[in-house]
Amino acid sequence: MLELKNISFSAESDGKNVEIIRDISLTVEDDKFIVITGPNGGGKSTLAKLIAGIEKNTAGSFILDGEDITDKNITERAKMGIGFAFQQPVRFKGMTVVDLLRIAAGKNLSVSEACEYLSEVGLCAKDYIDREINASLSGGELKRIEIATVLARNVKLALFDEPEAGIDLWSFNNLIRIFEKMRSECKGRSIVVISHQERILNIADEIIVIADGRIAKKGSRDEILPEITGTESAVNICHKMA
Amino acid sequence: MVEMDAVQKRLFKEVADLHNIPEGAYNLRANGESISRNTTANIDIQSKTDVSGIDIRIKAGTKNESVHIPVVLSQSGLKEDVYNDFYIGEDCDVLIVAGCGIDNCGAQDSEHDGIHRFYIGKNSRVRYVEKHYGSGDGSGKRILNPVTEVHMDEGSTMEMEMVQIKGVDSTKRSTIADLKADAKLVVHERLMTHGQQQAYSIYKVDLNGDGSSADVVSRSVARDDSYQKLDLCVVGSAACSGHTECDSIIMDNGRILAVPSLEANNIDAALVHEAAIGKIAGEQLIKLMTLGLTEAEAEEQIINGFLK
Numbered sequence: 001m002l003e004l005k006n007i008s009f010s011a012e013s014d015g016k017n018v019e020i021i022r023d024i025s026l027t028v029e030d031d032k033f034i035v036i037t038g039p040n041g042g043g044k045s046t047l048a049k050l051i052a053g054i055e056k057n058t059a060g061s062f063i064l065d066g067e068d069i070t071d072k073n074i075t076e077r078a079k080m081g082i083g084f085a086f087q088q089p090v091r092f093k094g095m096t097v098v099d100l101l102r103i104a105a106g107k108n109l110s111v112s113e114a115c116e117y118l119s120e121v122g123l124c125a126k127d128y129i130d131r132e133i134n135a136s137l138s139g140g141e142l143k144r145i146e147i148a149t150v151l152a153r154n155v156k157l158a159l160f161d162e163p164e165a166g167i168d169l170w171s172f173n174n175l176i177r178i179f180e181k182m183r184s185e186c187k188g189r190s191i192v193v194i195s196h197q198e199r200i201l202n203i204a205d206e207i208i209v210i211a212d213g214r215i216a217k218k219g220s221r222d223e224i225l226p227e228i229t230g231t232e233s234a235v236n237i238c239h240k241m242a
Numbered sequence: 243m244v245e246m247d248a249v250q251k252r253l254f255k256e257v258a259d260l261h262n263i264p265e266g267a268y269n270l271r272a273n274g275e276s277i278s279r280n281t282t283a284n285i286d287i288q289s290k291t292d293v294s295g296i297d298i299r300i301k302a303g304t305k306n307e308s309v310h311i312p313v314v315l316s317q318s319g320l321k322e323d324v325y326n327d328f329y330i331g332e333d334c335d336v337l338i339v340a341g342c343g344i345d346n347c348g349a350q351d352s353e354h355d356g357i358h359r360f361y362i363g364k365n366s367r368v369r370y371v372e373k374h375y376g377s378g379d380g381s382g383k384r385i386l387n388p389v390t391e392v393h394m395d396e397g398s399t400m401e402m403e404m405v406q407i408k409g410v411d412s413t414k415r416s417t418i419a420d421l422k423a424d425a426k427l428v429v430h431e432r433l434m435t436h437g438q439q440q441a442y443s444i445y446k447v448d449l450n451g452d453g454s455s456a457d458v459v460s461r462s463v464a465r466d467d468s469y470q471k472l473d474l475c476v477v478g479s480a481a482c483s484g485h486t487e488c489d490s491i492i493m494d495n496g497r498i499l500a501v502p503s504l505e506a507n508n509i510d511a512a513l514v515h516e517a518a519i520g521k522i523a524g525e526q527l528i529k530l531m532t533l534g535l536t537e538a539e540a541e542e543q544i545i546n547g548f549l550k
Contacts, residue, residue, distance in 0.1 A: 054528055074531040084532040090525040093489070094461070095547030103543060104533045149533060 002028040002051070002157055002190070007060035009043075009050055020046050021057070022213040028157065030188045033179065035204035037196055037233040043213040044194045045087060048159045051192070052084040053077040064157075081156030085163055087194075089146035092133045097145055100133060104152040117148040120181075122174045139166040147178065158182065160193045164200065176203060198234045201225055209233055246272065253314035253343030256375040264339075268310040269296055271324070273317045285309055285336075295325035295357075298338075302331030302363060310339045313356065318348020318382050323355045332363035332395075341373035344384040344410070353385035360390075362425075365397040372402070376409030383411040392419035394427065396451065404431040406441070407549065414442040423451030423480070431460040432549045435468035435496070444473045449482035449511065458486045463545050464496030475503040478511025487516040491548060493541075 009021040021043050028034055036044050049055040051062065053074040061070040069077055078084075092100065101114045115125030121144035131137065133145065143166050150158050164172055176199060179191060193200055201207055207224040209217040217224055228234045246254065250272050258264070267285035270278040276296070281287050284304040288297045298309055311326060328338065346352040362368055376384035392400055406413060419427050427447060435441050447456045456476055464470050476484035488500040502515035522544050530540035 052532055054532070074528060075534060075536050078532050078534040082532075086525075086529065090523060090529050092526060092544060093548050094550045095543070099543075099547060103530060103535065106534055153533065 003063040005061045007057050009057050028190050032190045032205045034192045034206045036194045036208045038210040042211045083150040083155030083158045085146050085150045085160045087161040089142045098129045101152045104149040117152050121148045158191045196235050249316045249345050257341030257343040257373045258312035264310040266308040271313040293325050298328045300330045303333050305335045308337040313342045315344045315352050319350030321353040325357045328360045330362045334366040338370045343375040346378040346382045346384045347380040348382045351383040355387040357389045360392045362394045362398040364395045367399045370402045372404050374406040385412045387414045390417040394421045394425040396422045397424045399426045402429045407434045416444045418446045420448040421454040424453040427456040429458040433462035436465040439468040441470045447476045449478045452481040454482045456484045460488045462490045464498050465493045467495045469497045471499045473501045477505040479507040481510035484513045490519045
């Protein structure tokens with residue numbers, strides 16, 4: 001269980017101190033699938049980065065399973081079981097897909113184990129395992145590899161920042177299947193996804209709408225989804241693609 | 243043969259992946275003299291009589307054979323110039339492994355300047371691996387100034403893997419090649435400098451025959467206060483294609499000057515160059531840290547991948 005207590009974050013912008021996250025408190029219960037949505041620029045990605053330790057909160061505390069992790073850095077939080085799939089994955093010249101999956105798994109994964117993770121994300125493993133993570137990979141391929149790196153880790157809390165961005169409809173179905181599998185596979189694991197997609201919101205246990213750095217709405221899917229359907233917080237994928 | 247000591251064995255392992263005596267033809271040189279040699283029915287090795295070095299002659303049609311000619315220096319203050327000439331007949335397919343390891347625990351500079359000349363016959367294919375390595379904590383410098391000349395006959399192919407990852411204080415590497423029709427040269431250089439090291443790497447490739455091609459790619463990392471100059475030049479004087487690329491990571495106070503250059507002397511010469519220098523991207527470090535690596539471990543992984 002992860003608790004956020006009065007988390008605030010501000011940063012300098014054009015010489016001014018801008019408050020990006022304002023006093024957010026929430027609890028991510030074990031086994032829950034939470035989708036964070038809300039208008040662009042509202043602070044969703046920043047909140048996910050604060051949880052992973054990539055940004056440092058200016059006030060408040062994070063409690064993971066009863067332990068205060070506020071002062072833990074990215075590495076320590078990762079080792080405690082927090083996983084993060086970036087919205088825009090980075091490339092690594094020279095490093096191959098299997099190298100990255102091995103780092104993620106923290107052990108010398110066999111090729112067949114690594115292939116399994118790739119198949120999960122819909123990549124034909126034998127074509128990709130030795131590919132360099134360089135500019136020859138498309139955005140969609142990179143995104144799927146990024147998701148595979150989170151699958152390869154045995155995380156307690158998985159954060160996905162707009163996992164559907166840049167992937168096609170077919171893999172969108174696949175993505176939902178991945179989330180469902182991740183949940184069923186590991187007891188106590190919680191998943192937090194940042195997304196506007198109605199179909200991802202549809203499988204959420206809980207939806208949190210973040211706007212202007214604050215929690216604008218929070219509640220069960222049945223409670224929140226009807227309120228936000230049709231707004232930019234819950235868009236239909238076909239609608240968005242058109 | 244002369245017994246190798248532990249330092250020499252370690253150096254041979256670093257530069258030629260040799261754990262033991264290699265298969266096929268070889269000439270092992272340690273501290274200025276040849277300590278062991280083997281020739282085969284197709285590959286002959288003879289000492290030169292005028293200067294220090296050897297002539298390696300590979301008969302036409304030799305396939306799937308290898309030649310190892312590593313050199314190690316474990317004696318401080320030794321300076322040597324060695325001339326090795328490779329005459330490769332037509333229609334061969336061979337692997338040549340060279341390389342030099344210096345262990346200098348003393349106060350005097352140790353230097354090995356290897357001059358390698360390749361004469362590659364028609365339609366032959368050569369894979370050449372050269373590794374340079376330095377170790378030892380003496381104040382004497384470890385200096386390597388290799389010169390490589392490659393003369394390629396029609397339809398021949400040369401793949402060169404040039405690696406210098408650790409411990410060489412000063413190096414001036416110079417490689418020149420000339421290619422006749424349909425010859426193909428592929429170079430992969432990997433270079434890492436640290437401390438106060440200085441490395442100069444110069445390539446000049448002349449594409450003289452129609453259909454010839456060259457792909458010269460250098461990847462390098464300059465750490466600490468080290469300096470590198472990468473000068474990669476391809477000259478196209480026929481209907482040919484050439485590509486050079488310098489791709490470098492700088493760290494700490496490292497400095498790199500990359501000078502890829504092209505010269506076209508024929509309307510049908512298609513030449514491309516690329517160069518990029520930058521530090522390790524913050525996002526790369528963060529990504530690996532979210533996978534549980536520390537910042538230092540993440541840096542190592544990124545460099546290892548880059549220089550792989």
